[in-house]
Amino acid sequence: xxxxxxxxxGSKFIPLNELLLQNSxxxxxxxxxVVGLIAIFLANRKISGWVDKKEISYTRPYTTEFIKKIALxxxxxxxxxxxxxxxxxxxxxxx
Numbered sequence: 001x002x003x004x005x006x007x008x009x010g011s012k013f014i015p016l017n018e019l020l021l022q023n024s025x026x027x028x029x030x031x032x033x034v035v036g037l038i039a040i041f042l043a044n045r046k047i048s049g050w051v052d053k054k055e056i057s058y059t060r061p062y063t064t065e066f067i068k069k070i071a072l073x074x075x076x077x078x079x080x081x082x083x084x085x086x087x088x089x090x091x092x093x094x095x
Contacts, residue, residue, distance in 0.1 A: 029087060036079040040072070047071045 020027055048071075051064050 025090065029083065032086065033079075033083055036083065040075040040079055043075055044068070044072045 020030065048068050051067055054064075
């Protein structure tokens with residue numbers, strides 16, 4: 001049954017480790033993504049710690065929680081957009 005599905009679609013599934021060994025651009029992109037996720041995590045912790053030390057965290061606790069959540073989402077969107085732009089720019093030059 002599984003072979004029929006593969007034959008019907010006309011493609012094979014290749015394991016991730018084989019794809020990474022074959023394509024250096026994919027290795028770089030995956031590396032950038034992992035480094036970006038680590039940077040987002042560290043920046044979010046730094047901003048959360050900085051906001052918690054300010055007086056606003058005592059006077060307006062809901063505002064500080066909002067700032068923390070907005071900062072995390074902005075960093076995540078920035079990472080996604082930058083990786084997407086990187087992929088599209090290099091795909092443009094490859095053709």
